[in-house]
Amino acid sequence: MAATTFAMEALSDLASSMADLGDRDIRLEAAVAKMWNSEEGWKIVDRTLQIRGGRGYETAESLEARGEPPIPVERMLRDFRINLIFEGSSEILRLFIAREALDRHLAVAGDLVDPKVPLKQKLAKLPKVGAFYALWYPTRWLGWGRWPRYAQFGELARHVRWLERTTRRLSRAIFHLMVGKGASLEKRQALLFRCVDIGADLFTVTAAVTRAAALQRTGLPEGTGAVELADIFARQTRRRVEDRFRAIRSNDDRVRYGAARRLLDGEFSELLETGLADSPALRELQDETIRLHRDDSRIAAE
Numbered sequence: 121m122a123a124t125t126f127a128m129e130a131l132s133d134l135a136s137s138m139a140d141l142g143d144r145d146i147r148l149e150a151a152v153a154k155m156w157n158s159e160e161g162w163k164i165v166d167r168t169l170q171i172r173g174g175r176g177y178e179t180a181e182s183l184e185a186r187g188e189p190p191i192p193v194e195r196m197l198r199d200f201r202i203n204l205i206f207e208g209s210s211e212i213l214r215l216f217i218a219r220e221a222l223d224r225h226l227a228v229a230g231d232l233v234d235p236k237v238p239l240k241q242k243l244a245k246l247p248k249v250g251a252f253y254a255l256w257y258p259t260r261w262l263g264w265g266r267w268p269r270y271a272q273f274g275e276l277a278r279h280v281r282w283l284e285r286t287t288r289r290l291s292r293a294i295f296h297l298m299v300g301k302g303a304s305l306e307k308r309q310a311l312l313f314r315c316v317d318i319g320a321d322l323f324t325v326t327a328a329v330t331r332a333a334a335l336q337r338t339g340l341p342e343g344t345g346a347v348e349l350a351d352i353f354a355r356q357t358r359r360r361v362e363d364r365f366r367a368i369r370s371n372d373d374r375v376r377y378g379a380a381r382r383l384l385d386g387e388f389s390e391l392l393e394t395g396l397a398d399s400p401a402l403r404e405l406q407d408e409t410i411r412l413h414r415d416d417s418r419i420a421a422e
Contacts, residue, residue, distance in 0.1 A: 121164050121168075123349045123350075123353040124160050125164065126331075126349040126350065127325070127349075128156075128157045128161060129331075130328045130330075130331035131153050131157060131324045133327070134326075134327040134330075134331070135150055135152075147216075147220075148217060151213045151216055151217050152213075152217060152319070152320045152323050152324075154213060155210050155214065156320045156323075156324055158210070159210060161203065162203070162204060166197065168193055168196070169197055172191065172193050175193075180192035180195060214309075214312070214313045214317075218309075218312040218313070218315065221315065222298070222312075225295065228248075228253075229245075229253075229298070232245060233302040257295070260291045263284065263288060265282070265284035265288075266281060267281070269281055274333070275347065275351065276329045276332060276333055276347060276350060276351060276354070279325060279350075279354040282354075286318075287322055289365070293315060293318075293368055297311060297312075310371065310373045311368060311371075311373065314364045318364050318365065321361050321364075324353075325353070325354050328349075328353050329350050332347045332349070332350035
């Protein structure tokens with residue numbers, strides 16, 4: 121929680137500093153900062169309540185009346201939740217970020233994946249698209265993201281090298297989705313959102329690592345703690361990013377989507393609304409399960 125809090129502050133500071141420069145469009149960075157910080161902040165508040173147990177669920181006034189420290193965790197939980205909705209819900213922000221990520225590809229090759237564009241127009245655009253990607257795609261593979269590059273970051277350098285490699289990997293993954301899914305990609309929000317979450321994690325690790333390195337260079341005592349927290353955050357985020365890359369390649373999105381559509385059509389209503397507690401078939405199944413368990417226990421004992 122402390123490592124994530126450090127990363128949240130680093131991300132907010134970075135996005136705010138970029139806004140203060142006044143010389144660039146920071147809509148994408150601001151969207152990432154709002155989405156990521158509101159979601160991770162909610163997790164921290166929720167975990168805080170879990171740590172506090174019943175005292176976390178109790179109001180500060182009630183705690184104070186009983187002579188307990190009036191820590192308002194319950195109020196934090198109520199107050200914080202709206203941040204995932206107000207000023208751009210997480211879902212809307214992810215759609216915006218995904219669109220920005222695909223914007224360059226759509227500008228170059230959008231006609232090739234648009235089913236409404238005539239074949240003749242696609243063929244005319246093909247040489248220009250091929251020339252662009254013949255130069256662009258190799259750069260997504262070529263590059264040195266290993267030692268001794270970024271040695272100025274000290275013990276955090278390995279995370280910076282990982283960032284360099286992984287940003288190119290994410291760029292390739294988005295391109296491969298464009299080629300493989302074509303126009304249907306816009307309807308595969310689960311895939312797009314995984315890419316968005318990877319990009320947000322990469323941006324946040326960048327903010328945390330650079331902030332920690334800057335604090336360390338000041339020579340202040342806080343620098344050592346900042347490096348440790350940034351290292352912990354980068355470690356846990358790297359594992360999360362790998363899980364999301366795997367989920368891009370292998371997932372159950374279509375199965376879950378199909379079940380969700382049938383649920384909305386009322387297919388599971390009897391199962392979910394009335395349950396099967398009074399079903400004779402269920403009781404028979406339960407009795408058979410108990411008999412099998414007893415038989416297994418008897419055989420094991422013998």
